[in-house]
Amino acid sequence: MTYIIALPCVDVMDRACVDECPVDCIYEGERTLYIHxxxxxxxxxxxxxxxxxxxxxxxxxxxxxxxFESVNAEFFDDIGSPGGAQRLGPTGSDHPYVAGLPPQGE
Incomplete structure (x- = not known):
């Protein structure tokens, strides 16, 4: 079992969760964050x-x-388990589902 980041984060990425995570498992995509x-x-x-x-x-x-359960898991299919989001840095990409969403908010 794990935690999952859903639609409300898309195009927001506040990052308060990243600062709070003790194991550095929240990775930054282009439009949202993902929990490994x-x-x-x-x-x-x-x-x-x-x-x-x-x-x-x-x-x-x-x-x-x-x-978003599969979106969060599948995001890591290509990058594997880097062992820490800070080490990897922003990925510059998103899961295809997120990338295809219309702009959120506003």
Whole structure:
């Protein structure tokens, strides 16, 4: 089990969760953040600090955002498990589903 970042983060990327994460498992895409499912230790520190309430425990992910479970996991298919987001830095890319979304907000 892991935490998942859903639609409210797209085009927001506040990064409060990144600062709070003790294991550095929240990676930066072009338009959203992603939690690495194998690096996350399920501590829950990220969830309460998210100002847009985009982070959910896997079992609590709202049905309308269920696609984000696979989006978060599949994002790491190409980059694997780098062992820390700070070491990797911004990826400059997103999962195709996120990349295809219309601009959020405004």
């Amino acid at each position: 499912p194998d690096e996350c230790v399920d501590c829950g520190a990220c969830e309460p600090v998210c100002p847009v309430e985009a982070i959910y425990y896997e079992d609590d992910l709202p049905e309308e955002w269920s696609v």
